[in-house]
């Protein structure tokens with residue numbers, strides 16, 4: 001059976017392609033996983049705390065192929081991608097310029113003469129063609145890849161909506177991942193923009209049937225996953241604001257220690273960035289003030305605090 005089931009209301013629950021490739025099926029590196037008639041996935045061998053099993057490189061299309069996120073400049077991985085794409089490679093697309101997603105694009109371009117598409121030039125990444133929100137990036141009559149600007153994890157982050165004959169998928173890059181935490185690291189990372197970007201994903205109509213993340217397996221219930229992300233972040237922010245309100249003022253590290261009780265020390269750097277990013281968002285809403293500027297070392301005060309800050313001991 002193919003095509004969209006017309007009896008389903010596209011506004012309620014996504015109809016779309018059957019996609020295989022859940023969390024348990026990621027890897028080993030180098031294997032070409034066919035996830036749907038239009039999508040293949042090759043895992044890059046760069047596992048880490050930040051990348052989970054590694055970076056997912058996606059090949060989209062059949063007659064003409066787009067490679068999304070070639071990954072780091074790993075010759076072995078890129079050779080596998082080239083072999084899988086073959087003569088059909090037409091587009092090299094990058095979700096964002098981070099080192100686990102973009103550097104391989106240049107080597108692929110040099111080998112094939114195919115143009116690299118991405119948001120802008122930064123951190124050693126230079127797209128041949130710049131792509132913005134709503135731009136049709138790749139495809140033809142049978143499928144279309146359209147950019148969705150989703151800053152937050154990074155200010156250059158794009159997701160890509162894949163519309164095929166049998167429905168819609170979303171290549172979500174590091175905006176929504178599977179299995180690992182999305183890092184929001186200011187100043188390039190922006191929590192307010194990130195949460196707004198999650199709401200944008202929720203507002204897509206028709207809804208994507210599945211998400212194809214930059215790390216981890218296929219996300220089959222996109223709405224549940226994204227709503228969970230939003231709730232989790234906002235609950236953390238409320239906890240943080242409450243602690244700061246009670247304390248009057250606090251440093252990022254003091255807030256991490258209180259809000260993230262029992263935190264795995266390996267995740268502490270991510271938690272620090274996350275707290276800082278929430279504080280910057282709250283400052284933008286006029287709820288907190290950075291009283292001693294210093295980035296991760298800064299000190300913050302709750303605007304609505306009932307505790308006069310001048311009665312508290314000096315931090316230094």
Ligand SMILES: [Zn+2]
Nearest residue numbers: 098100174214
């Ligand atoms: Zn990544």
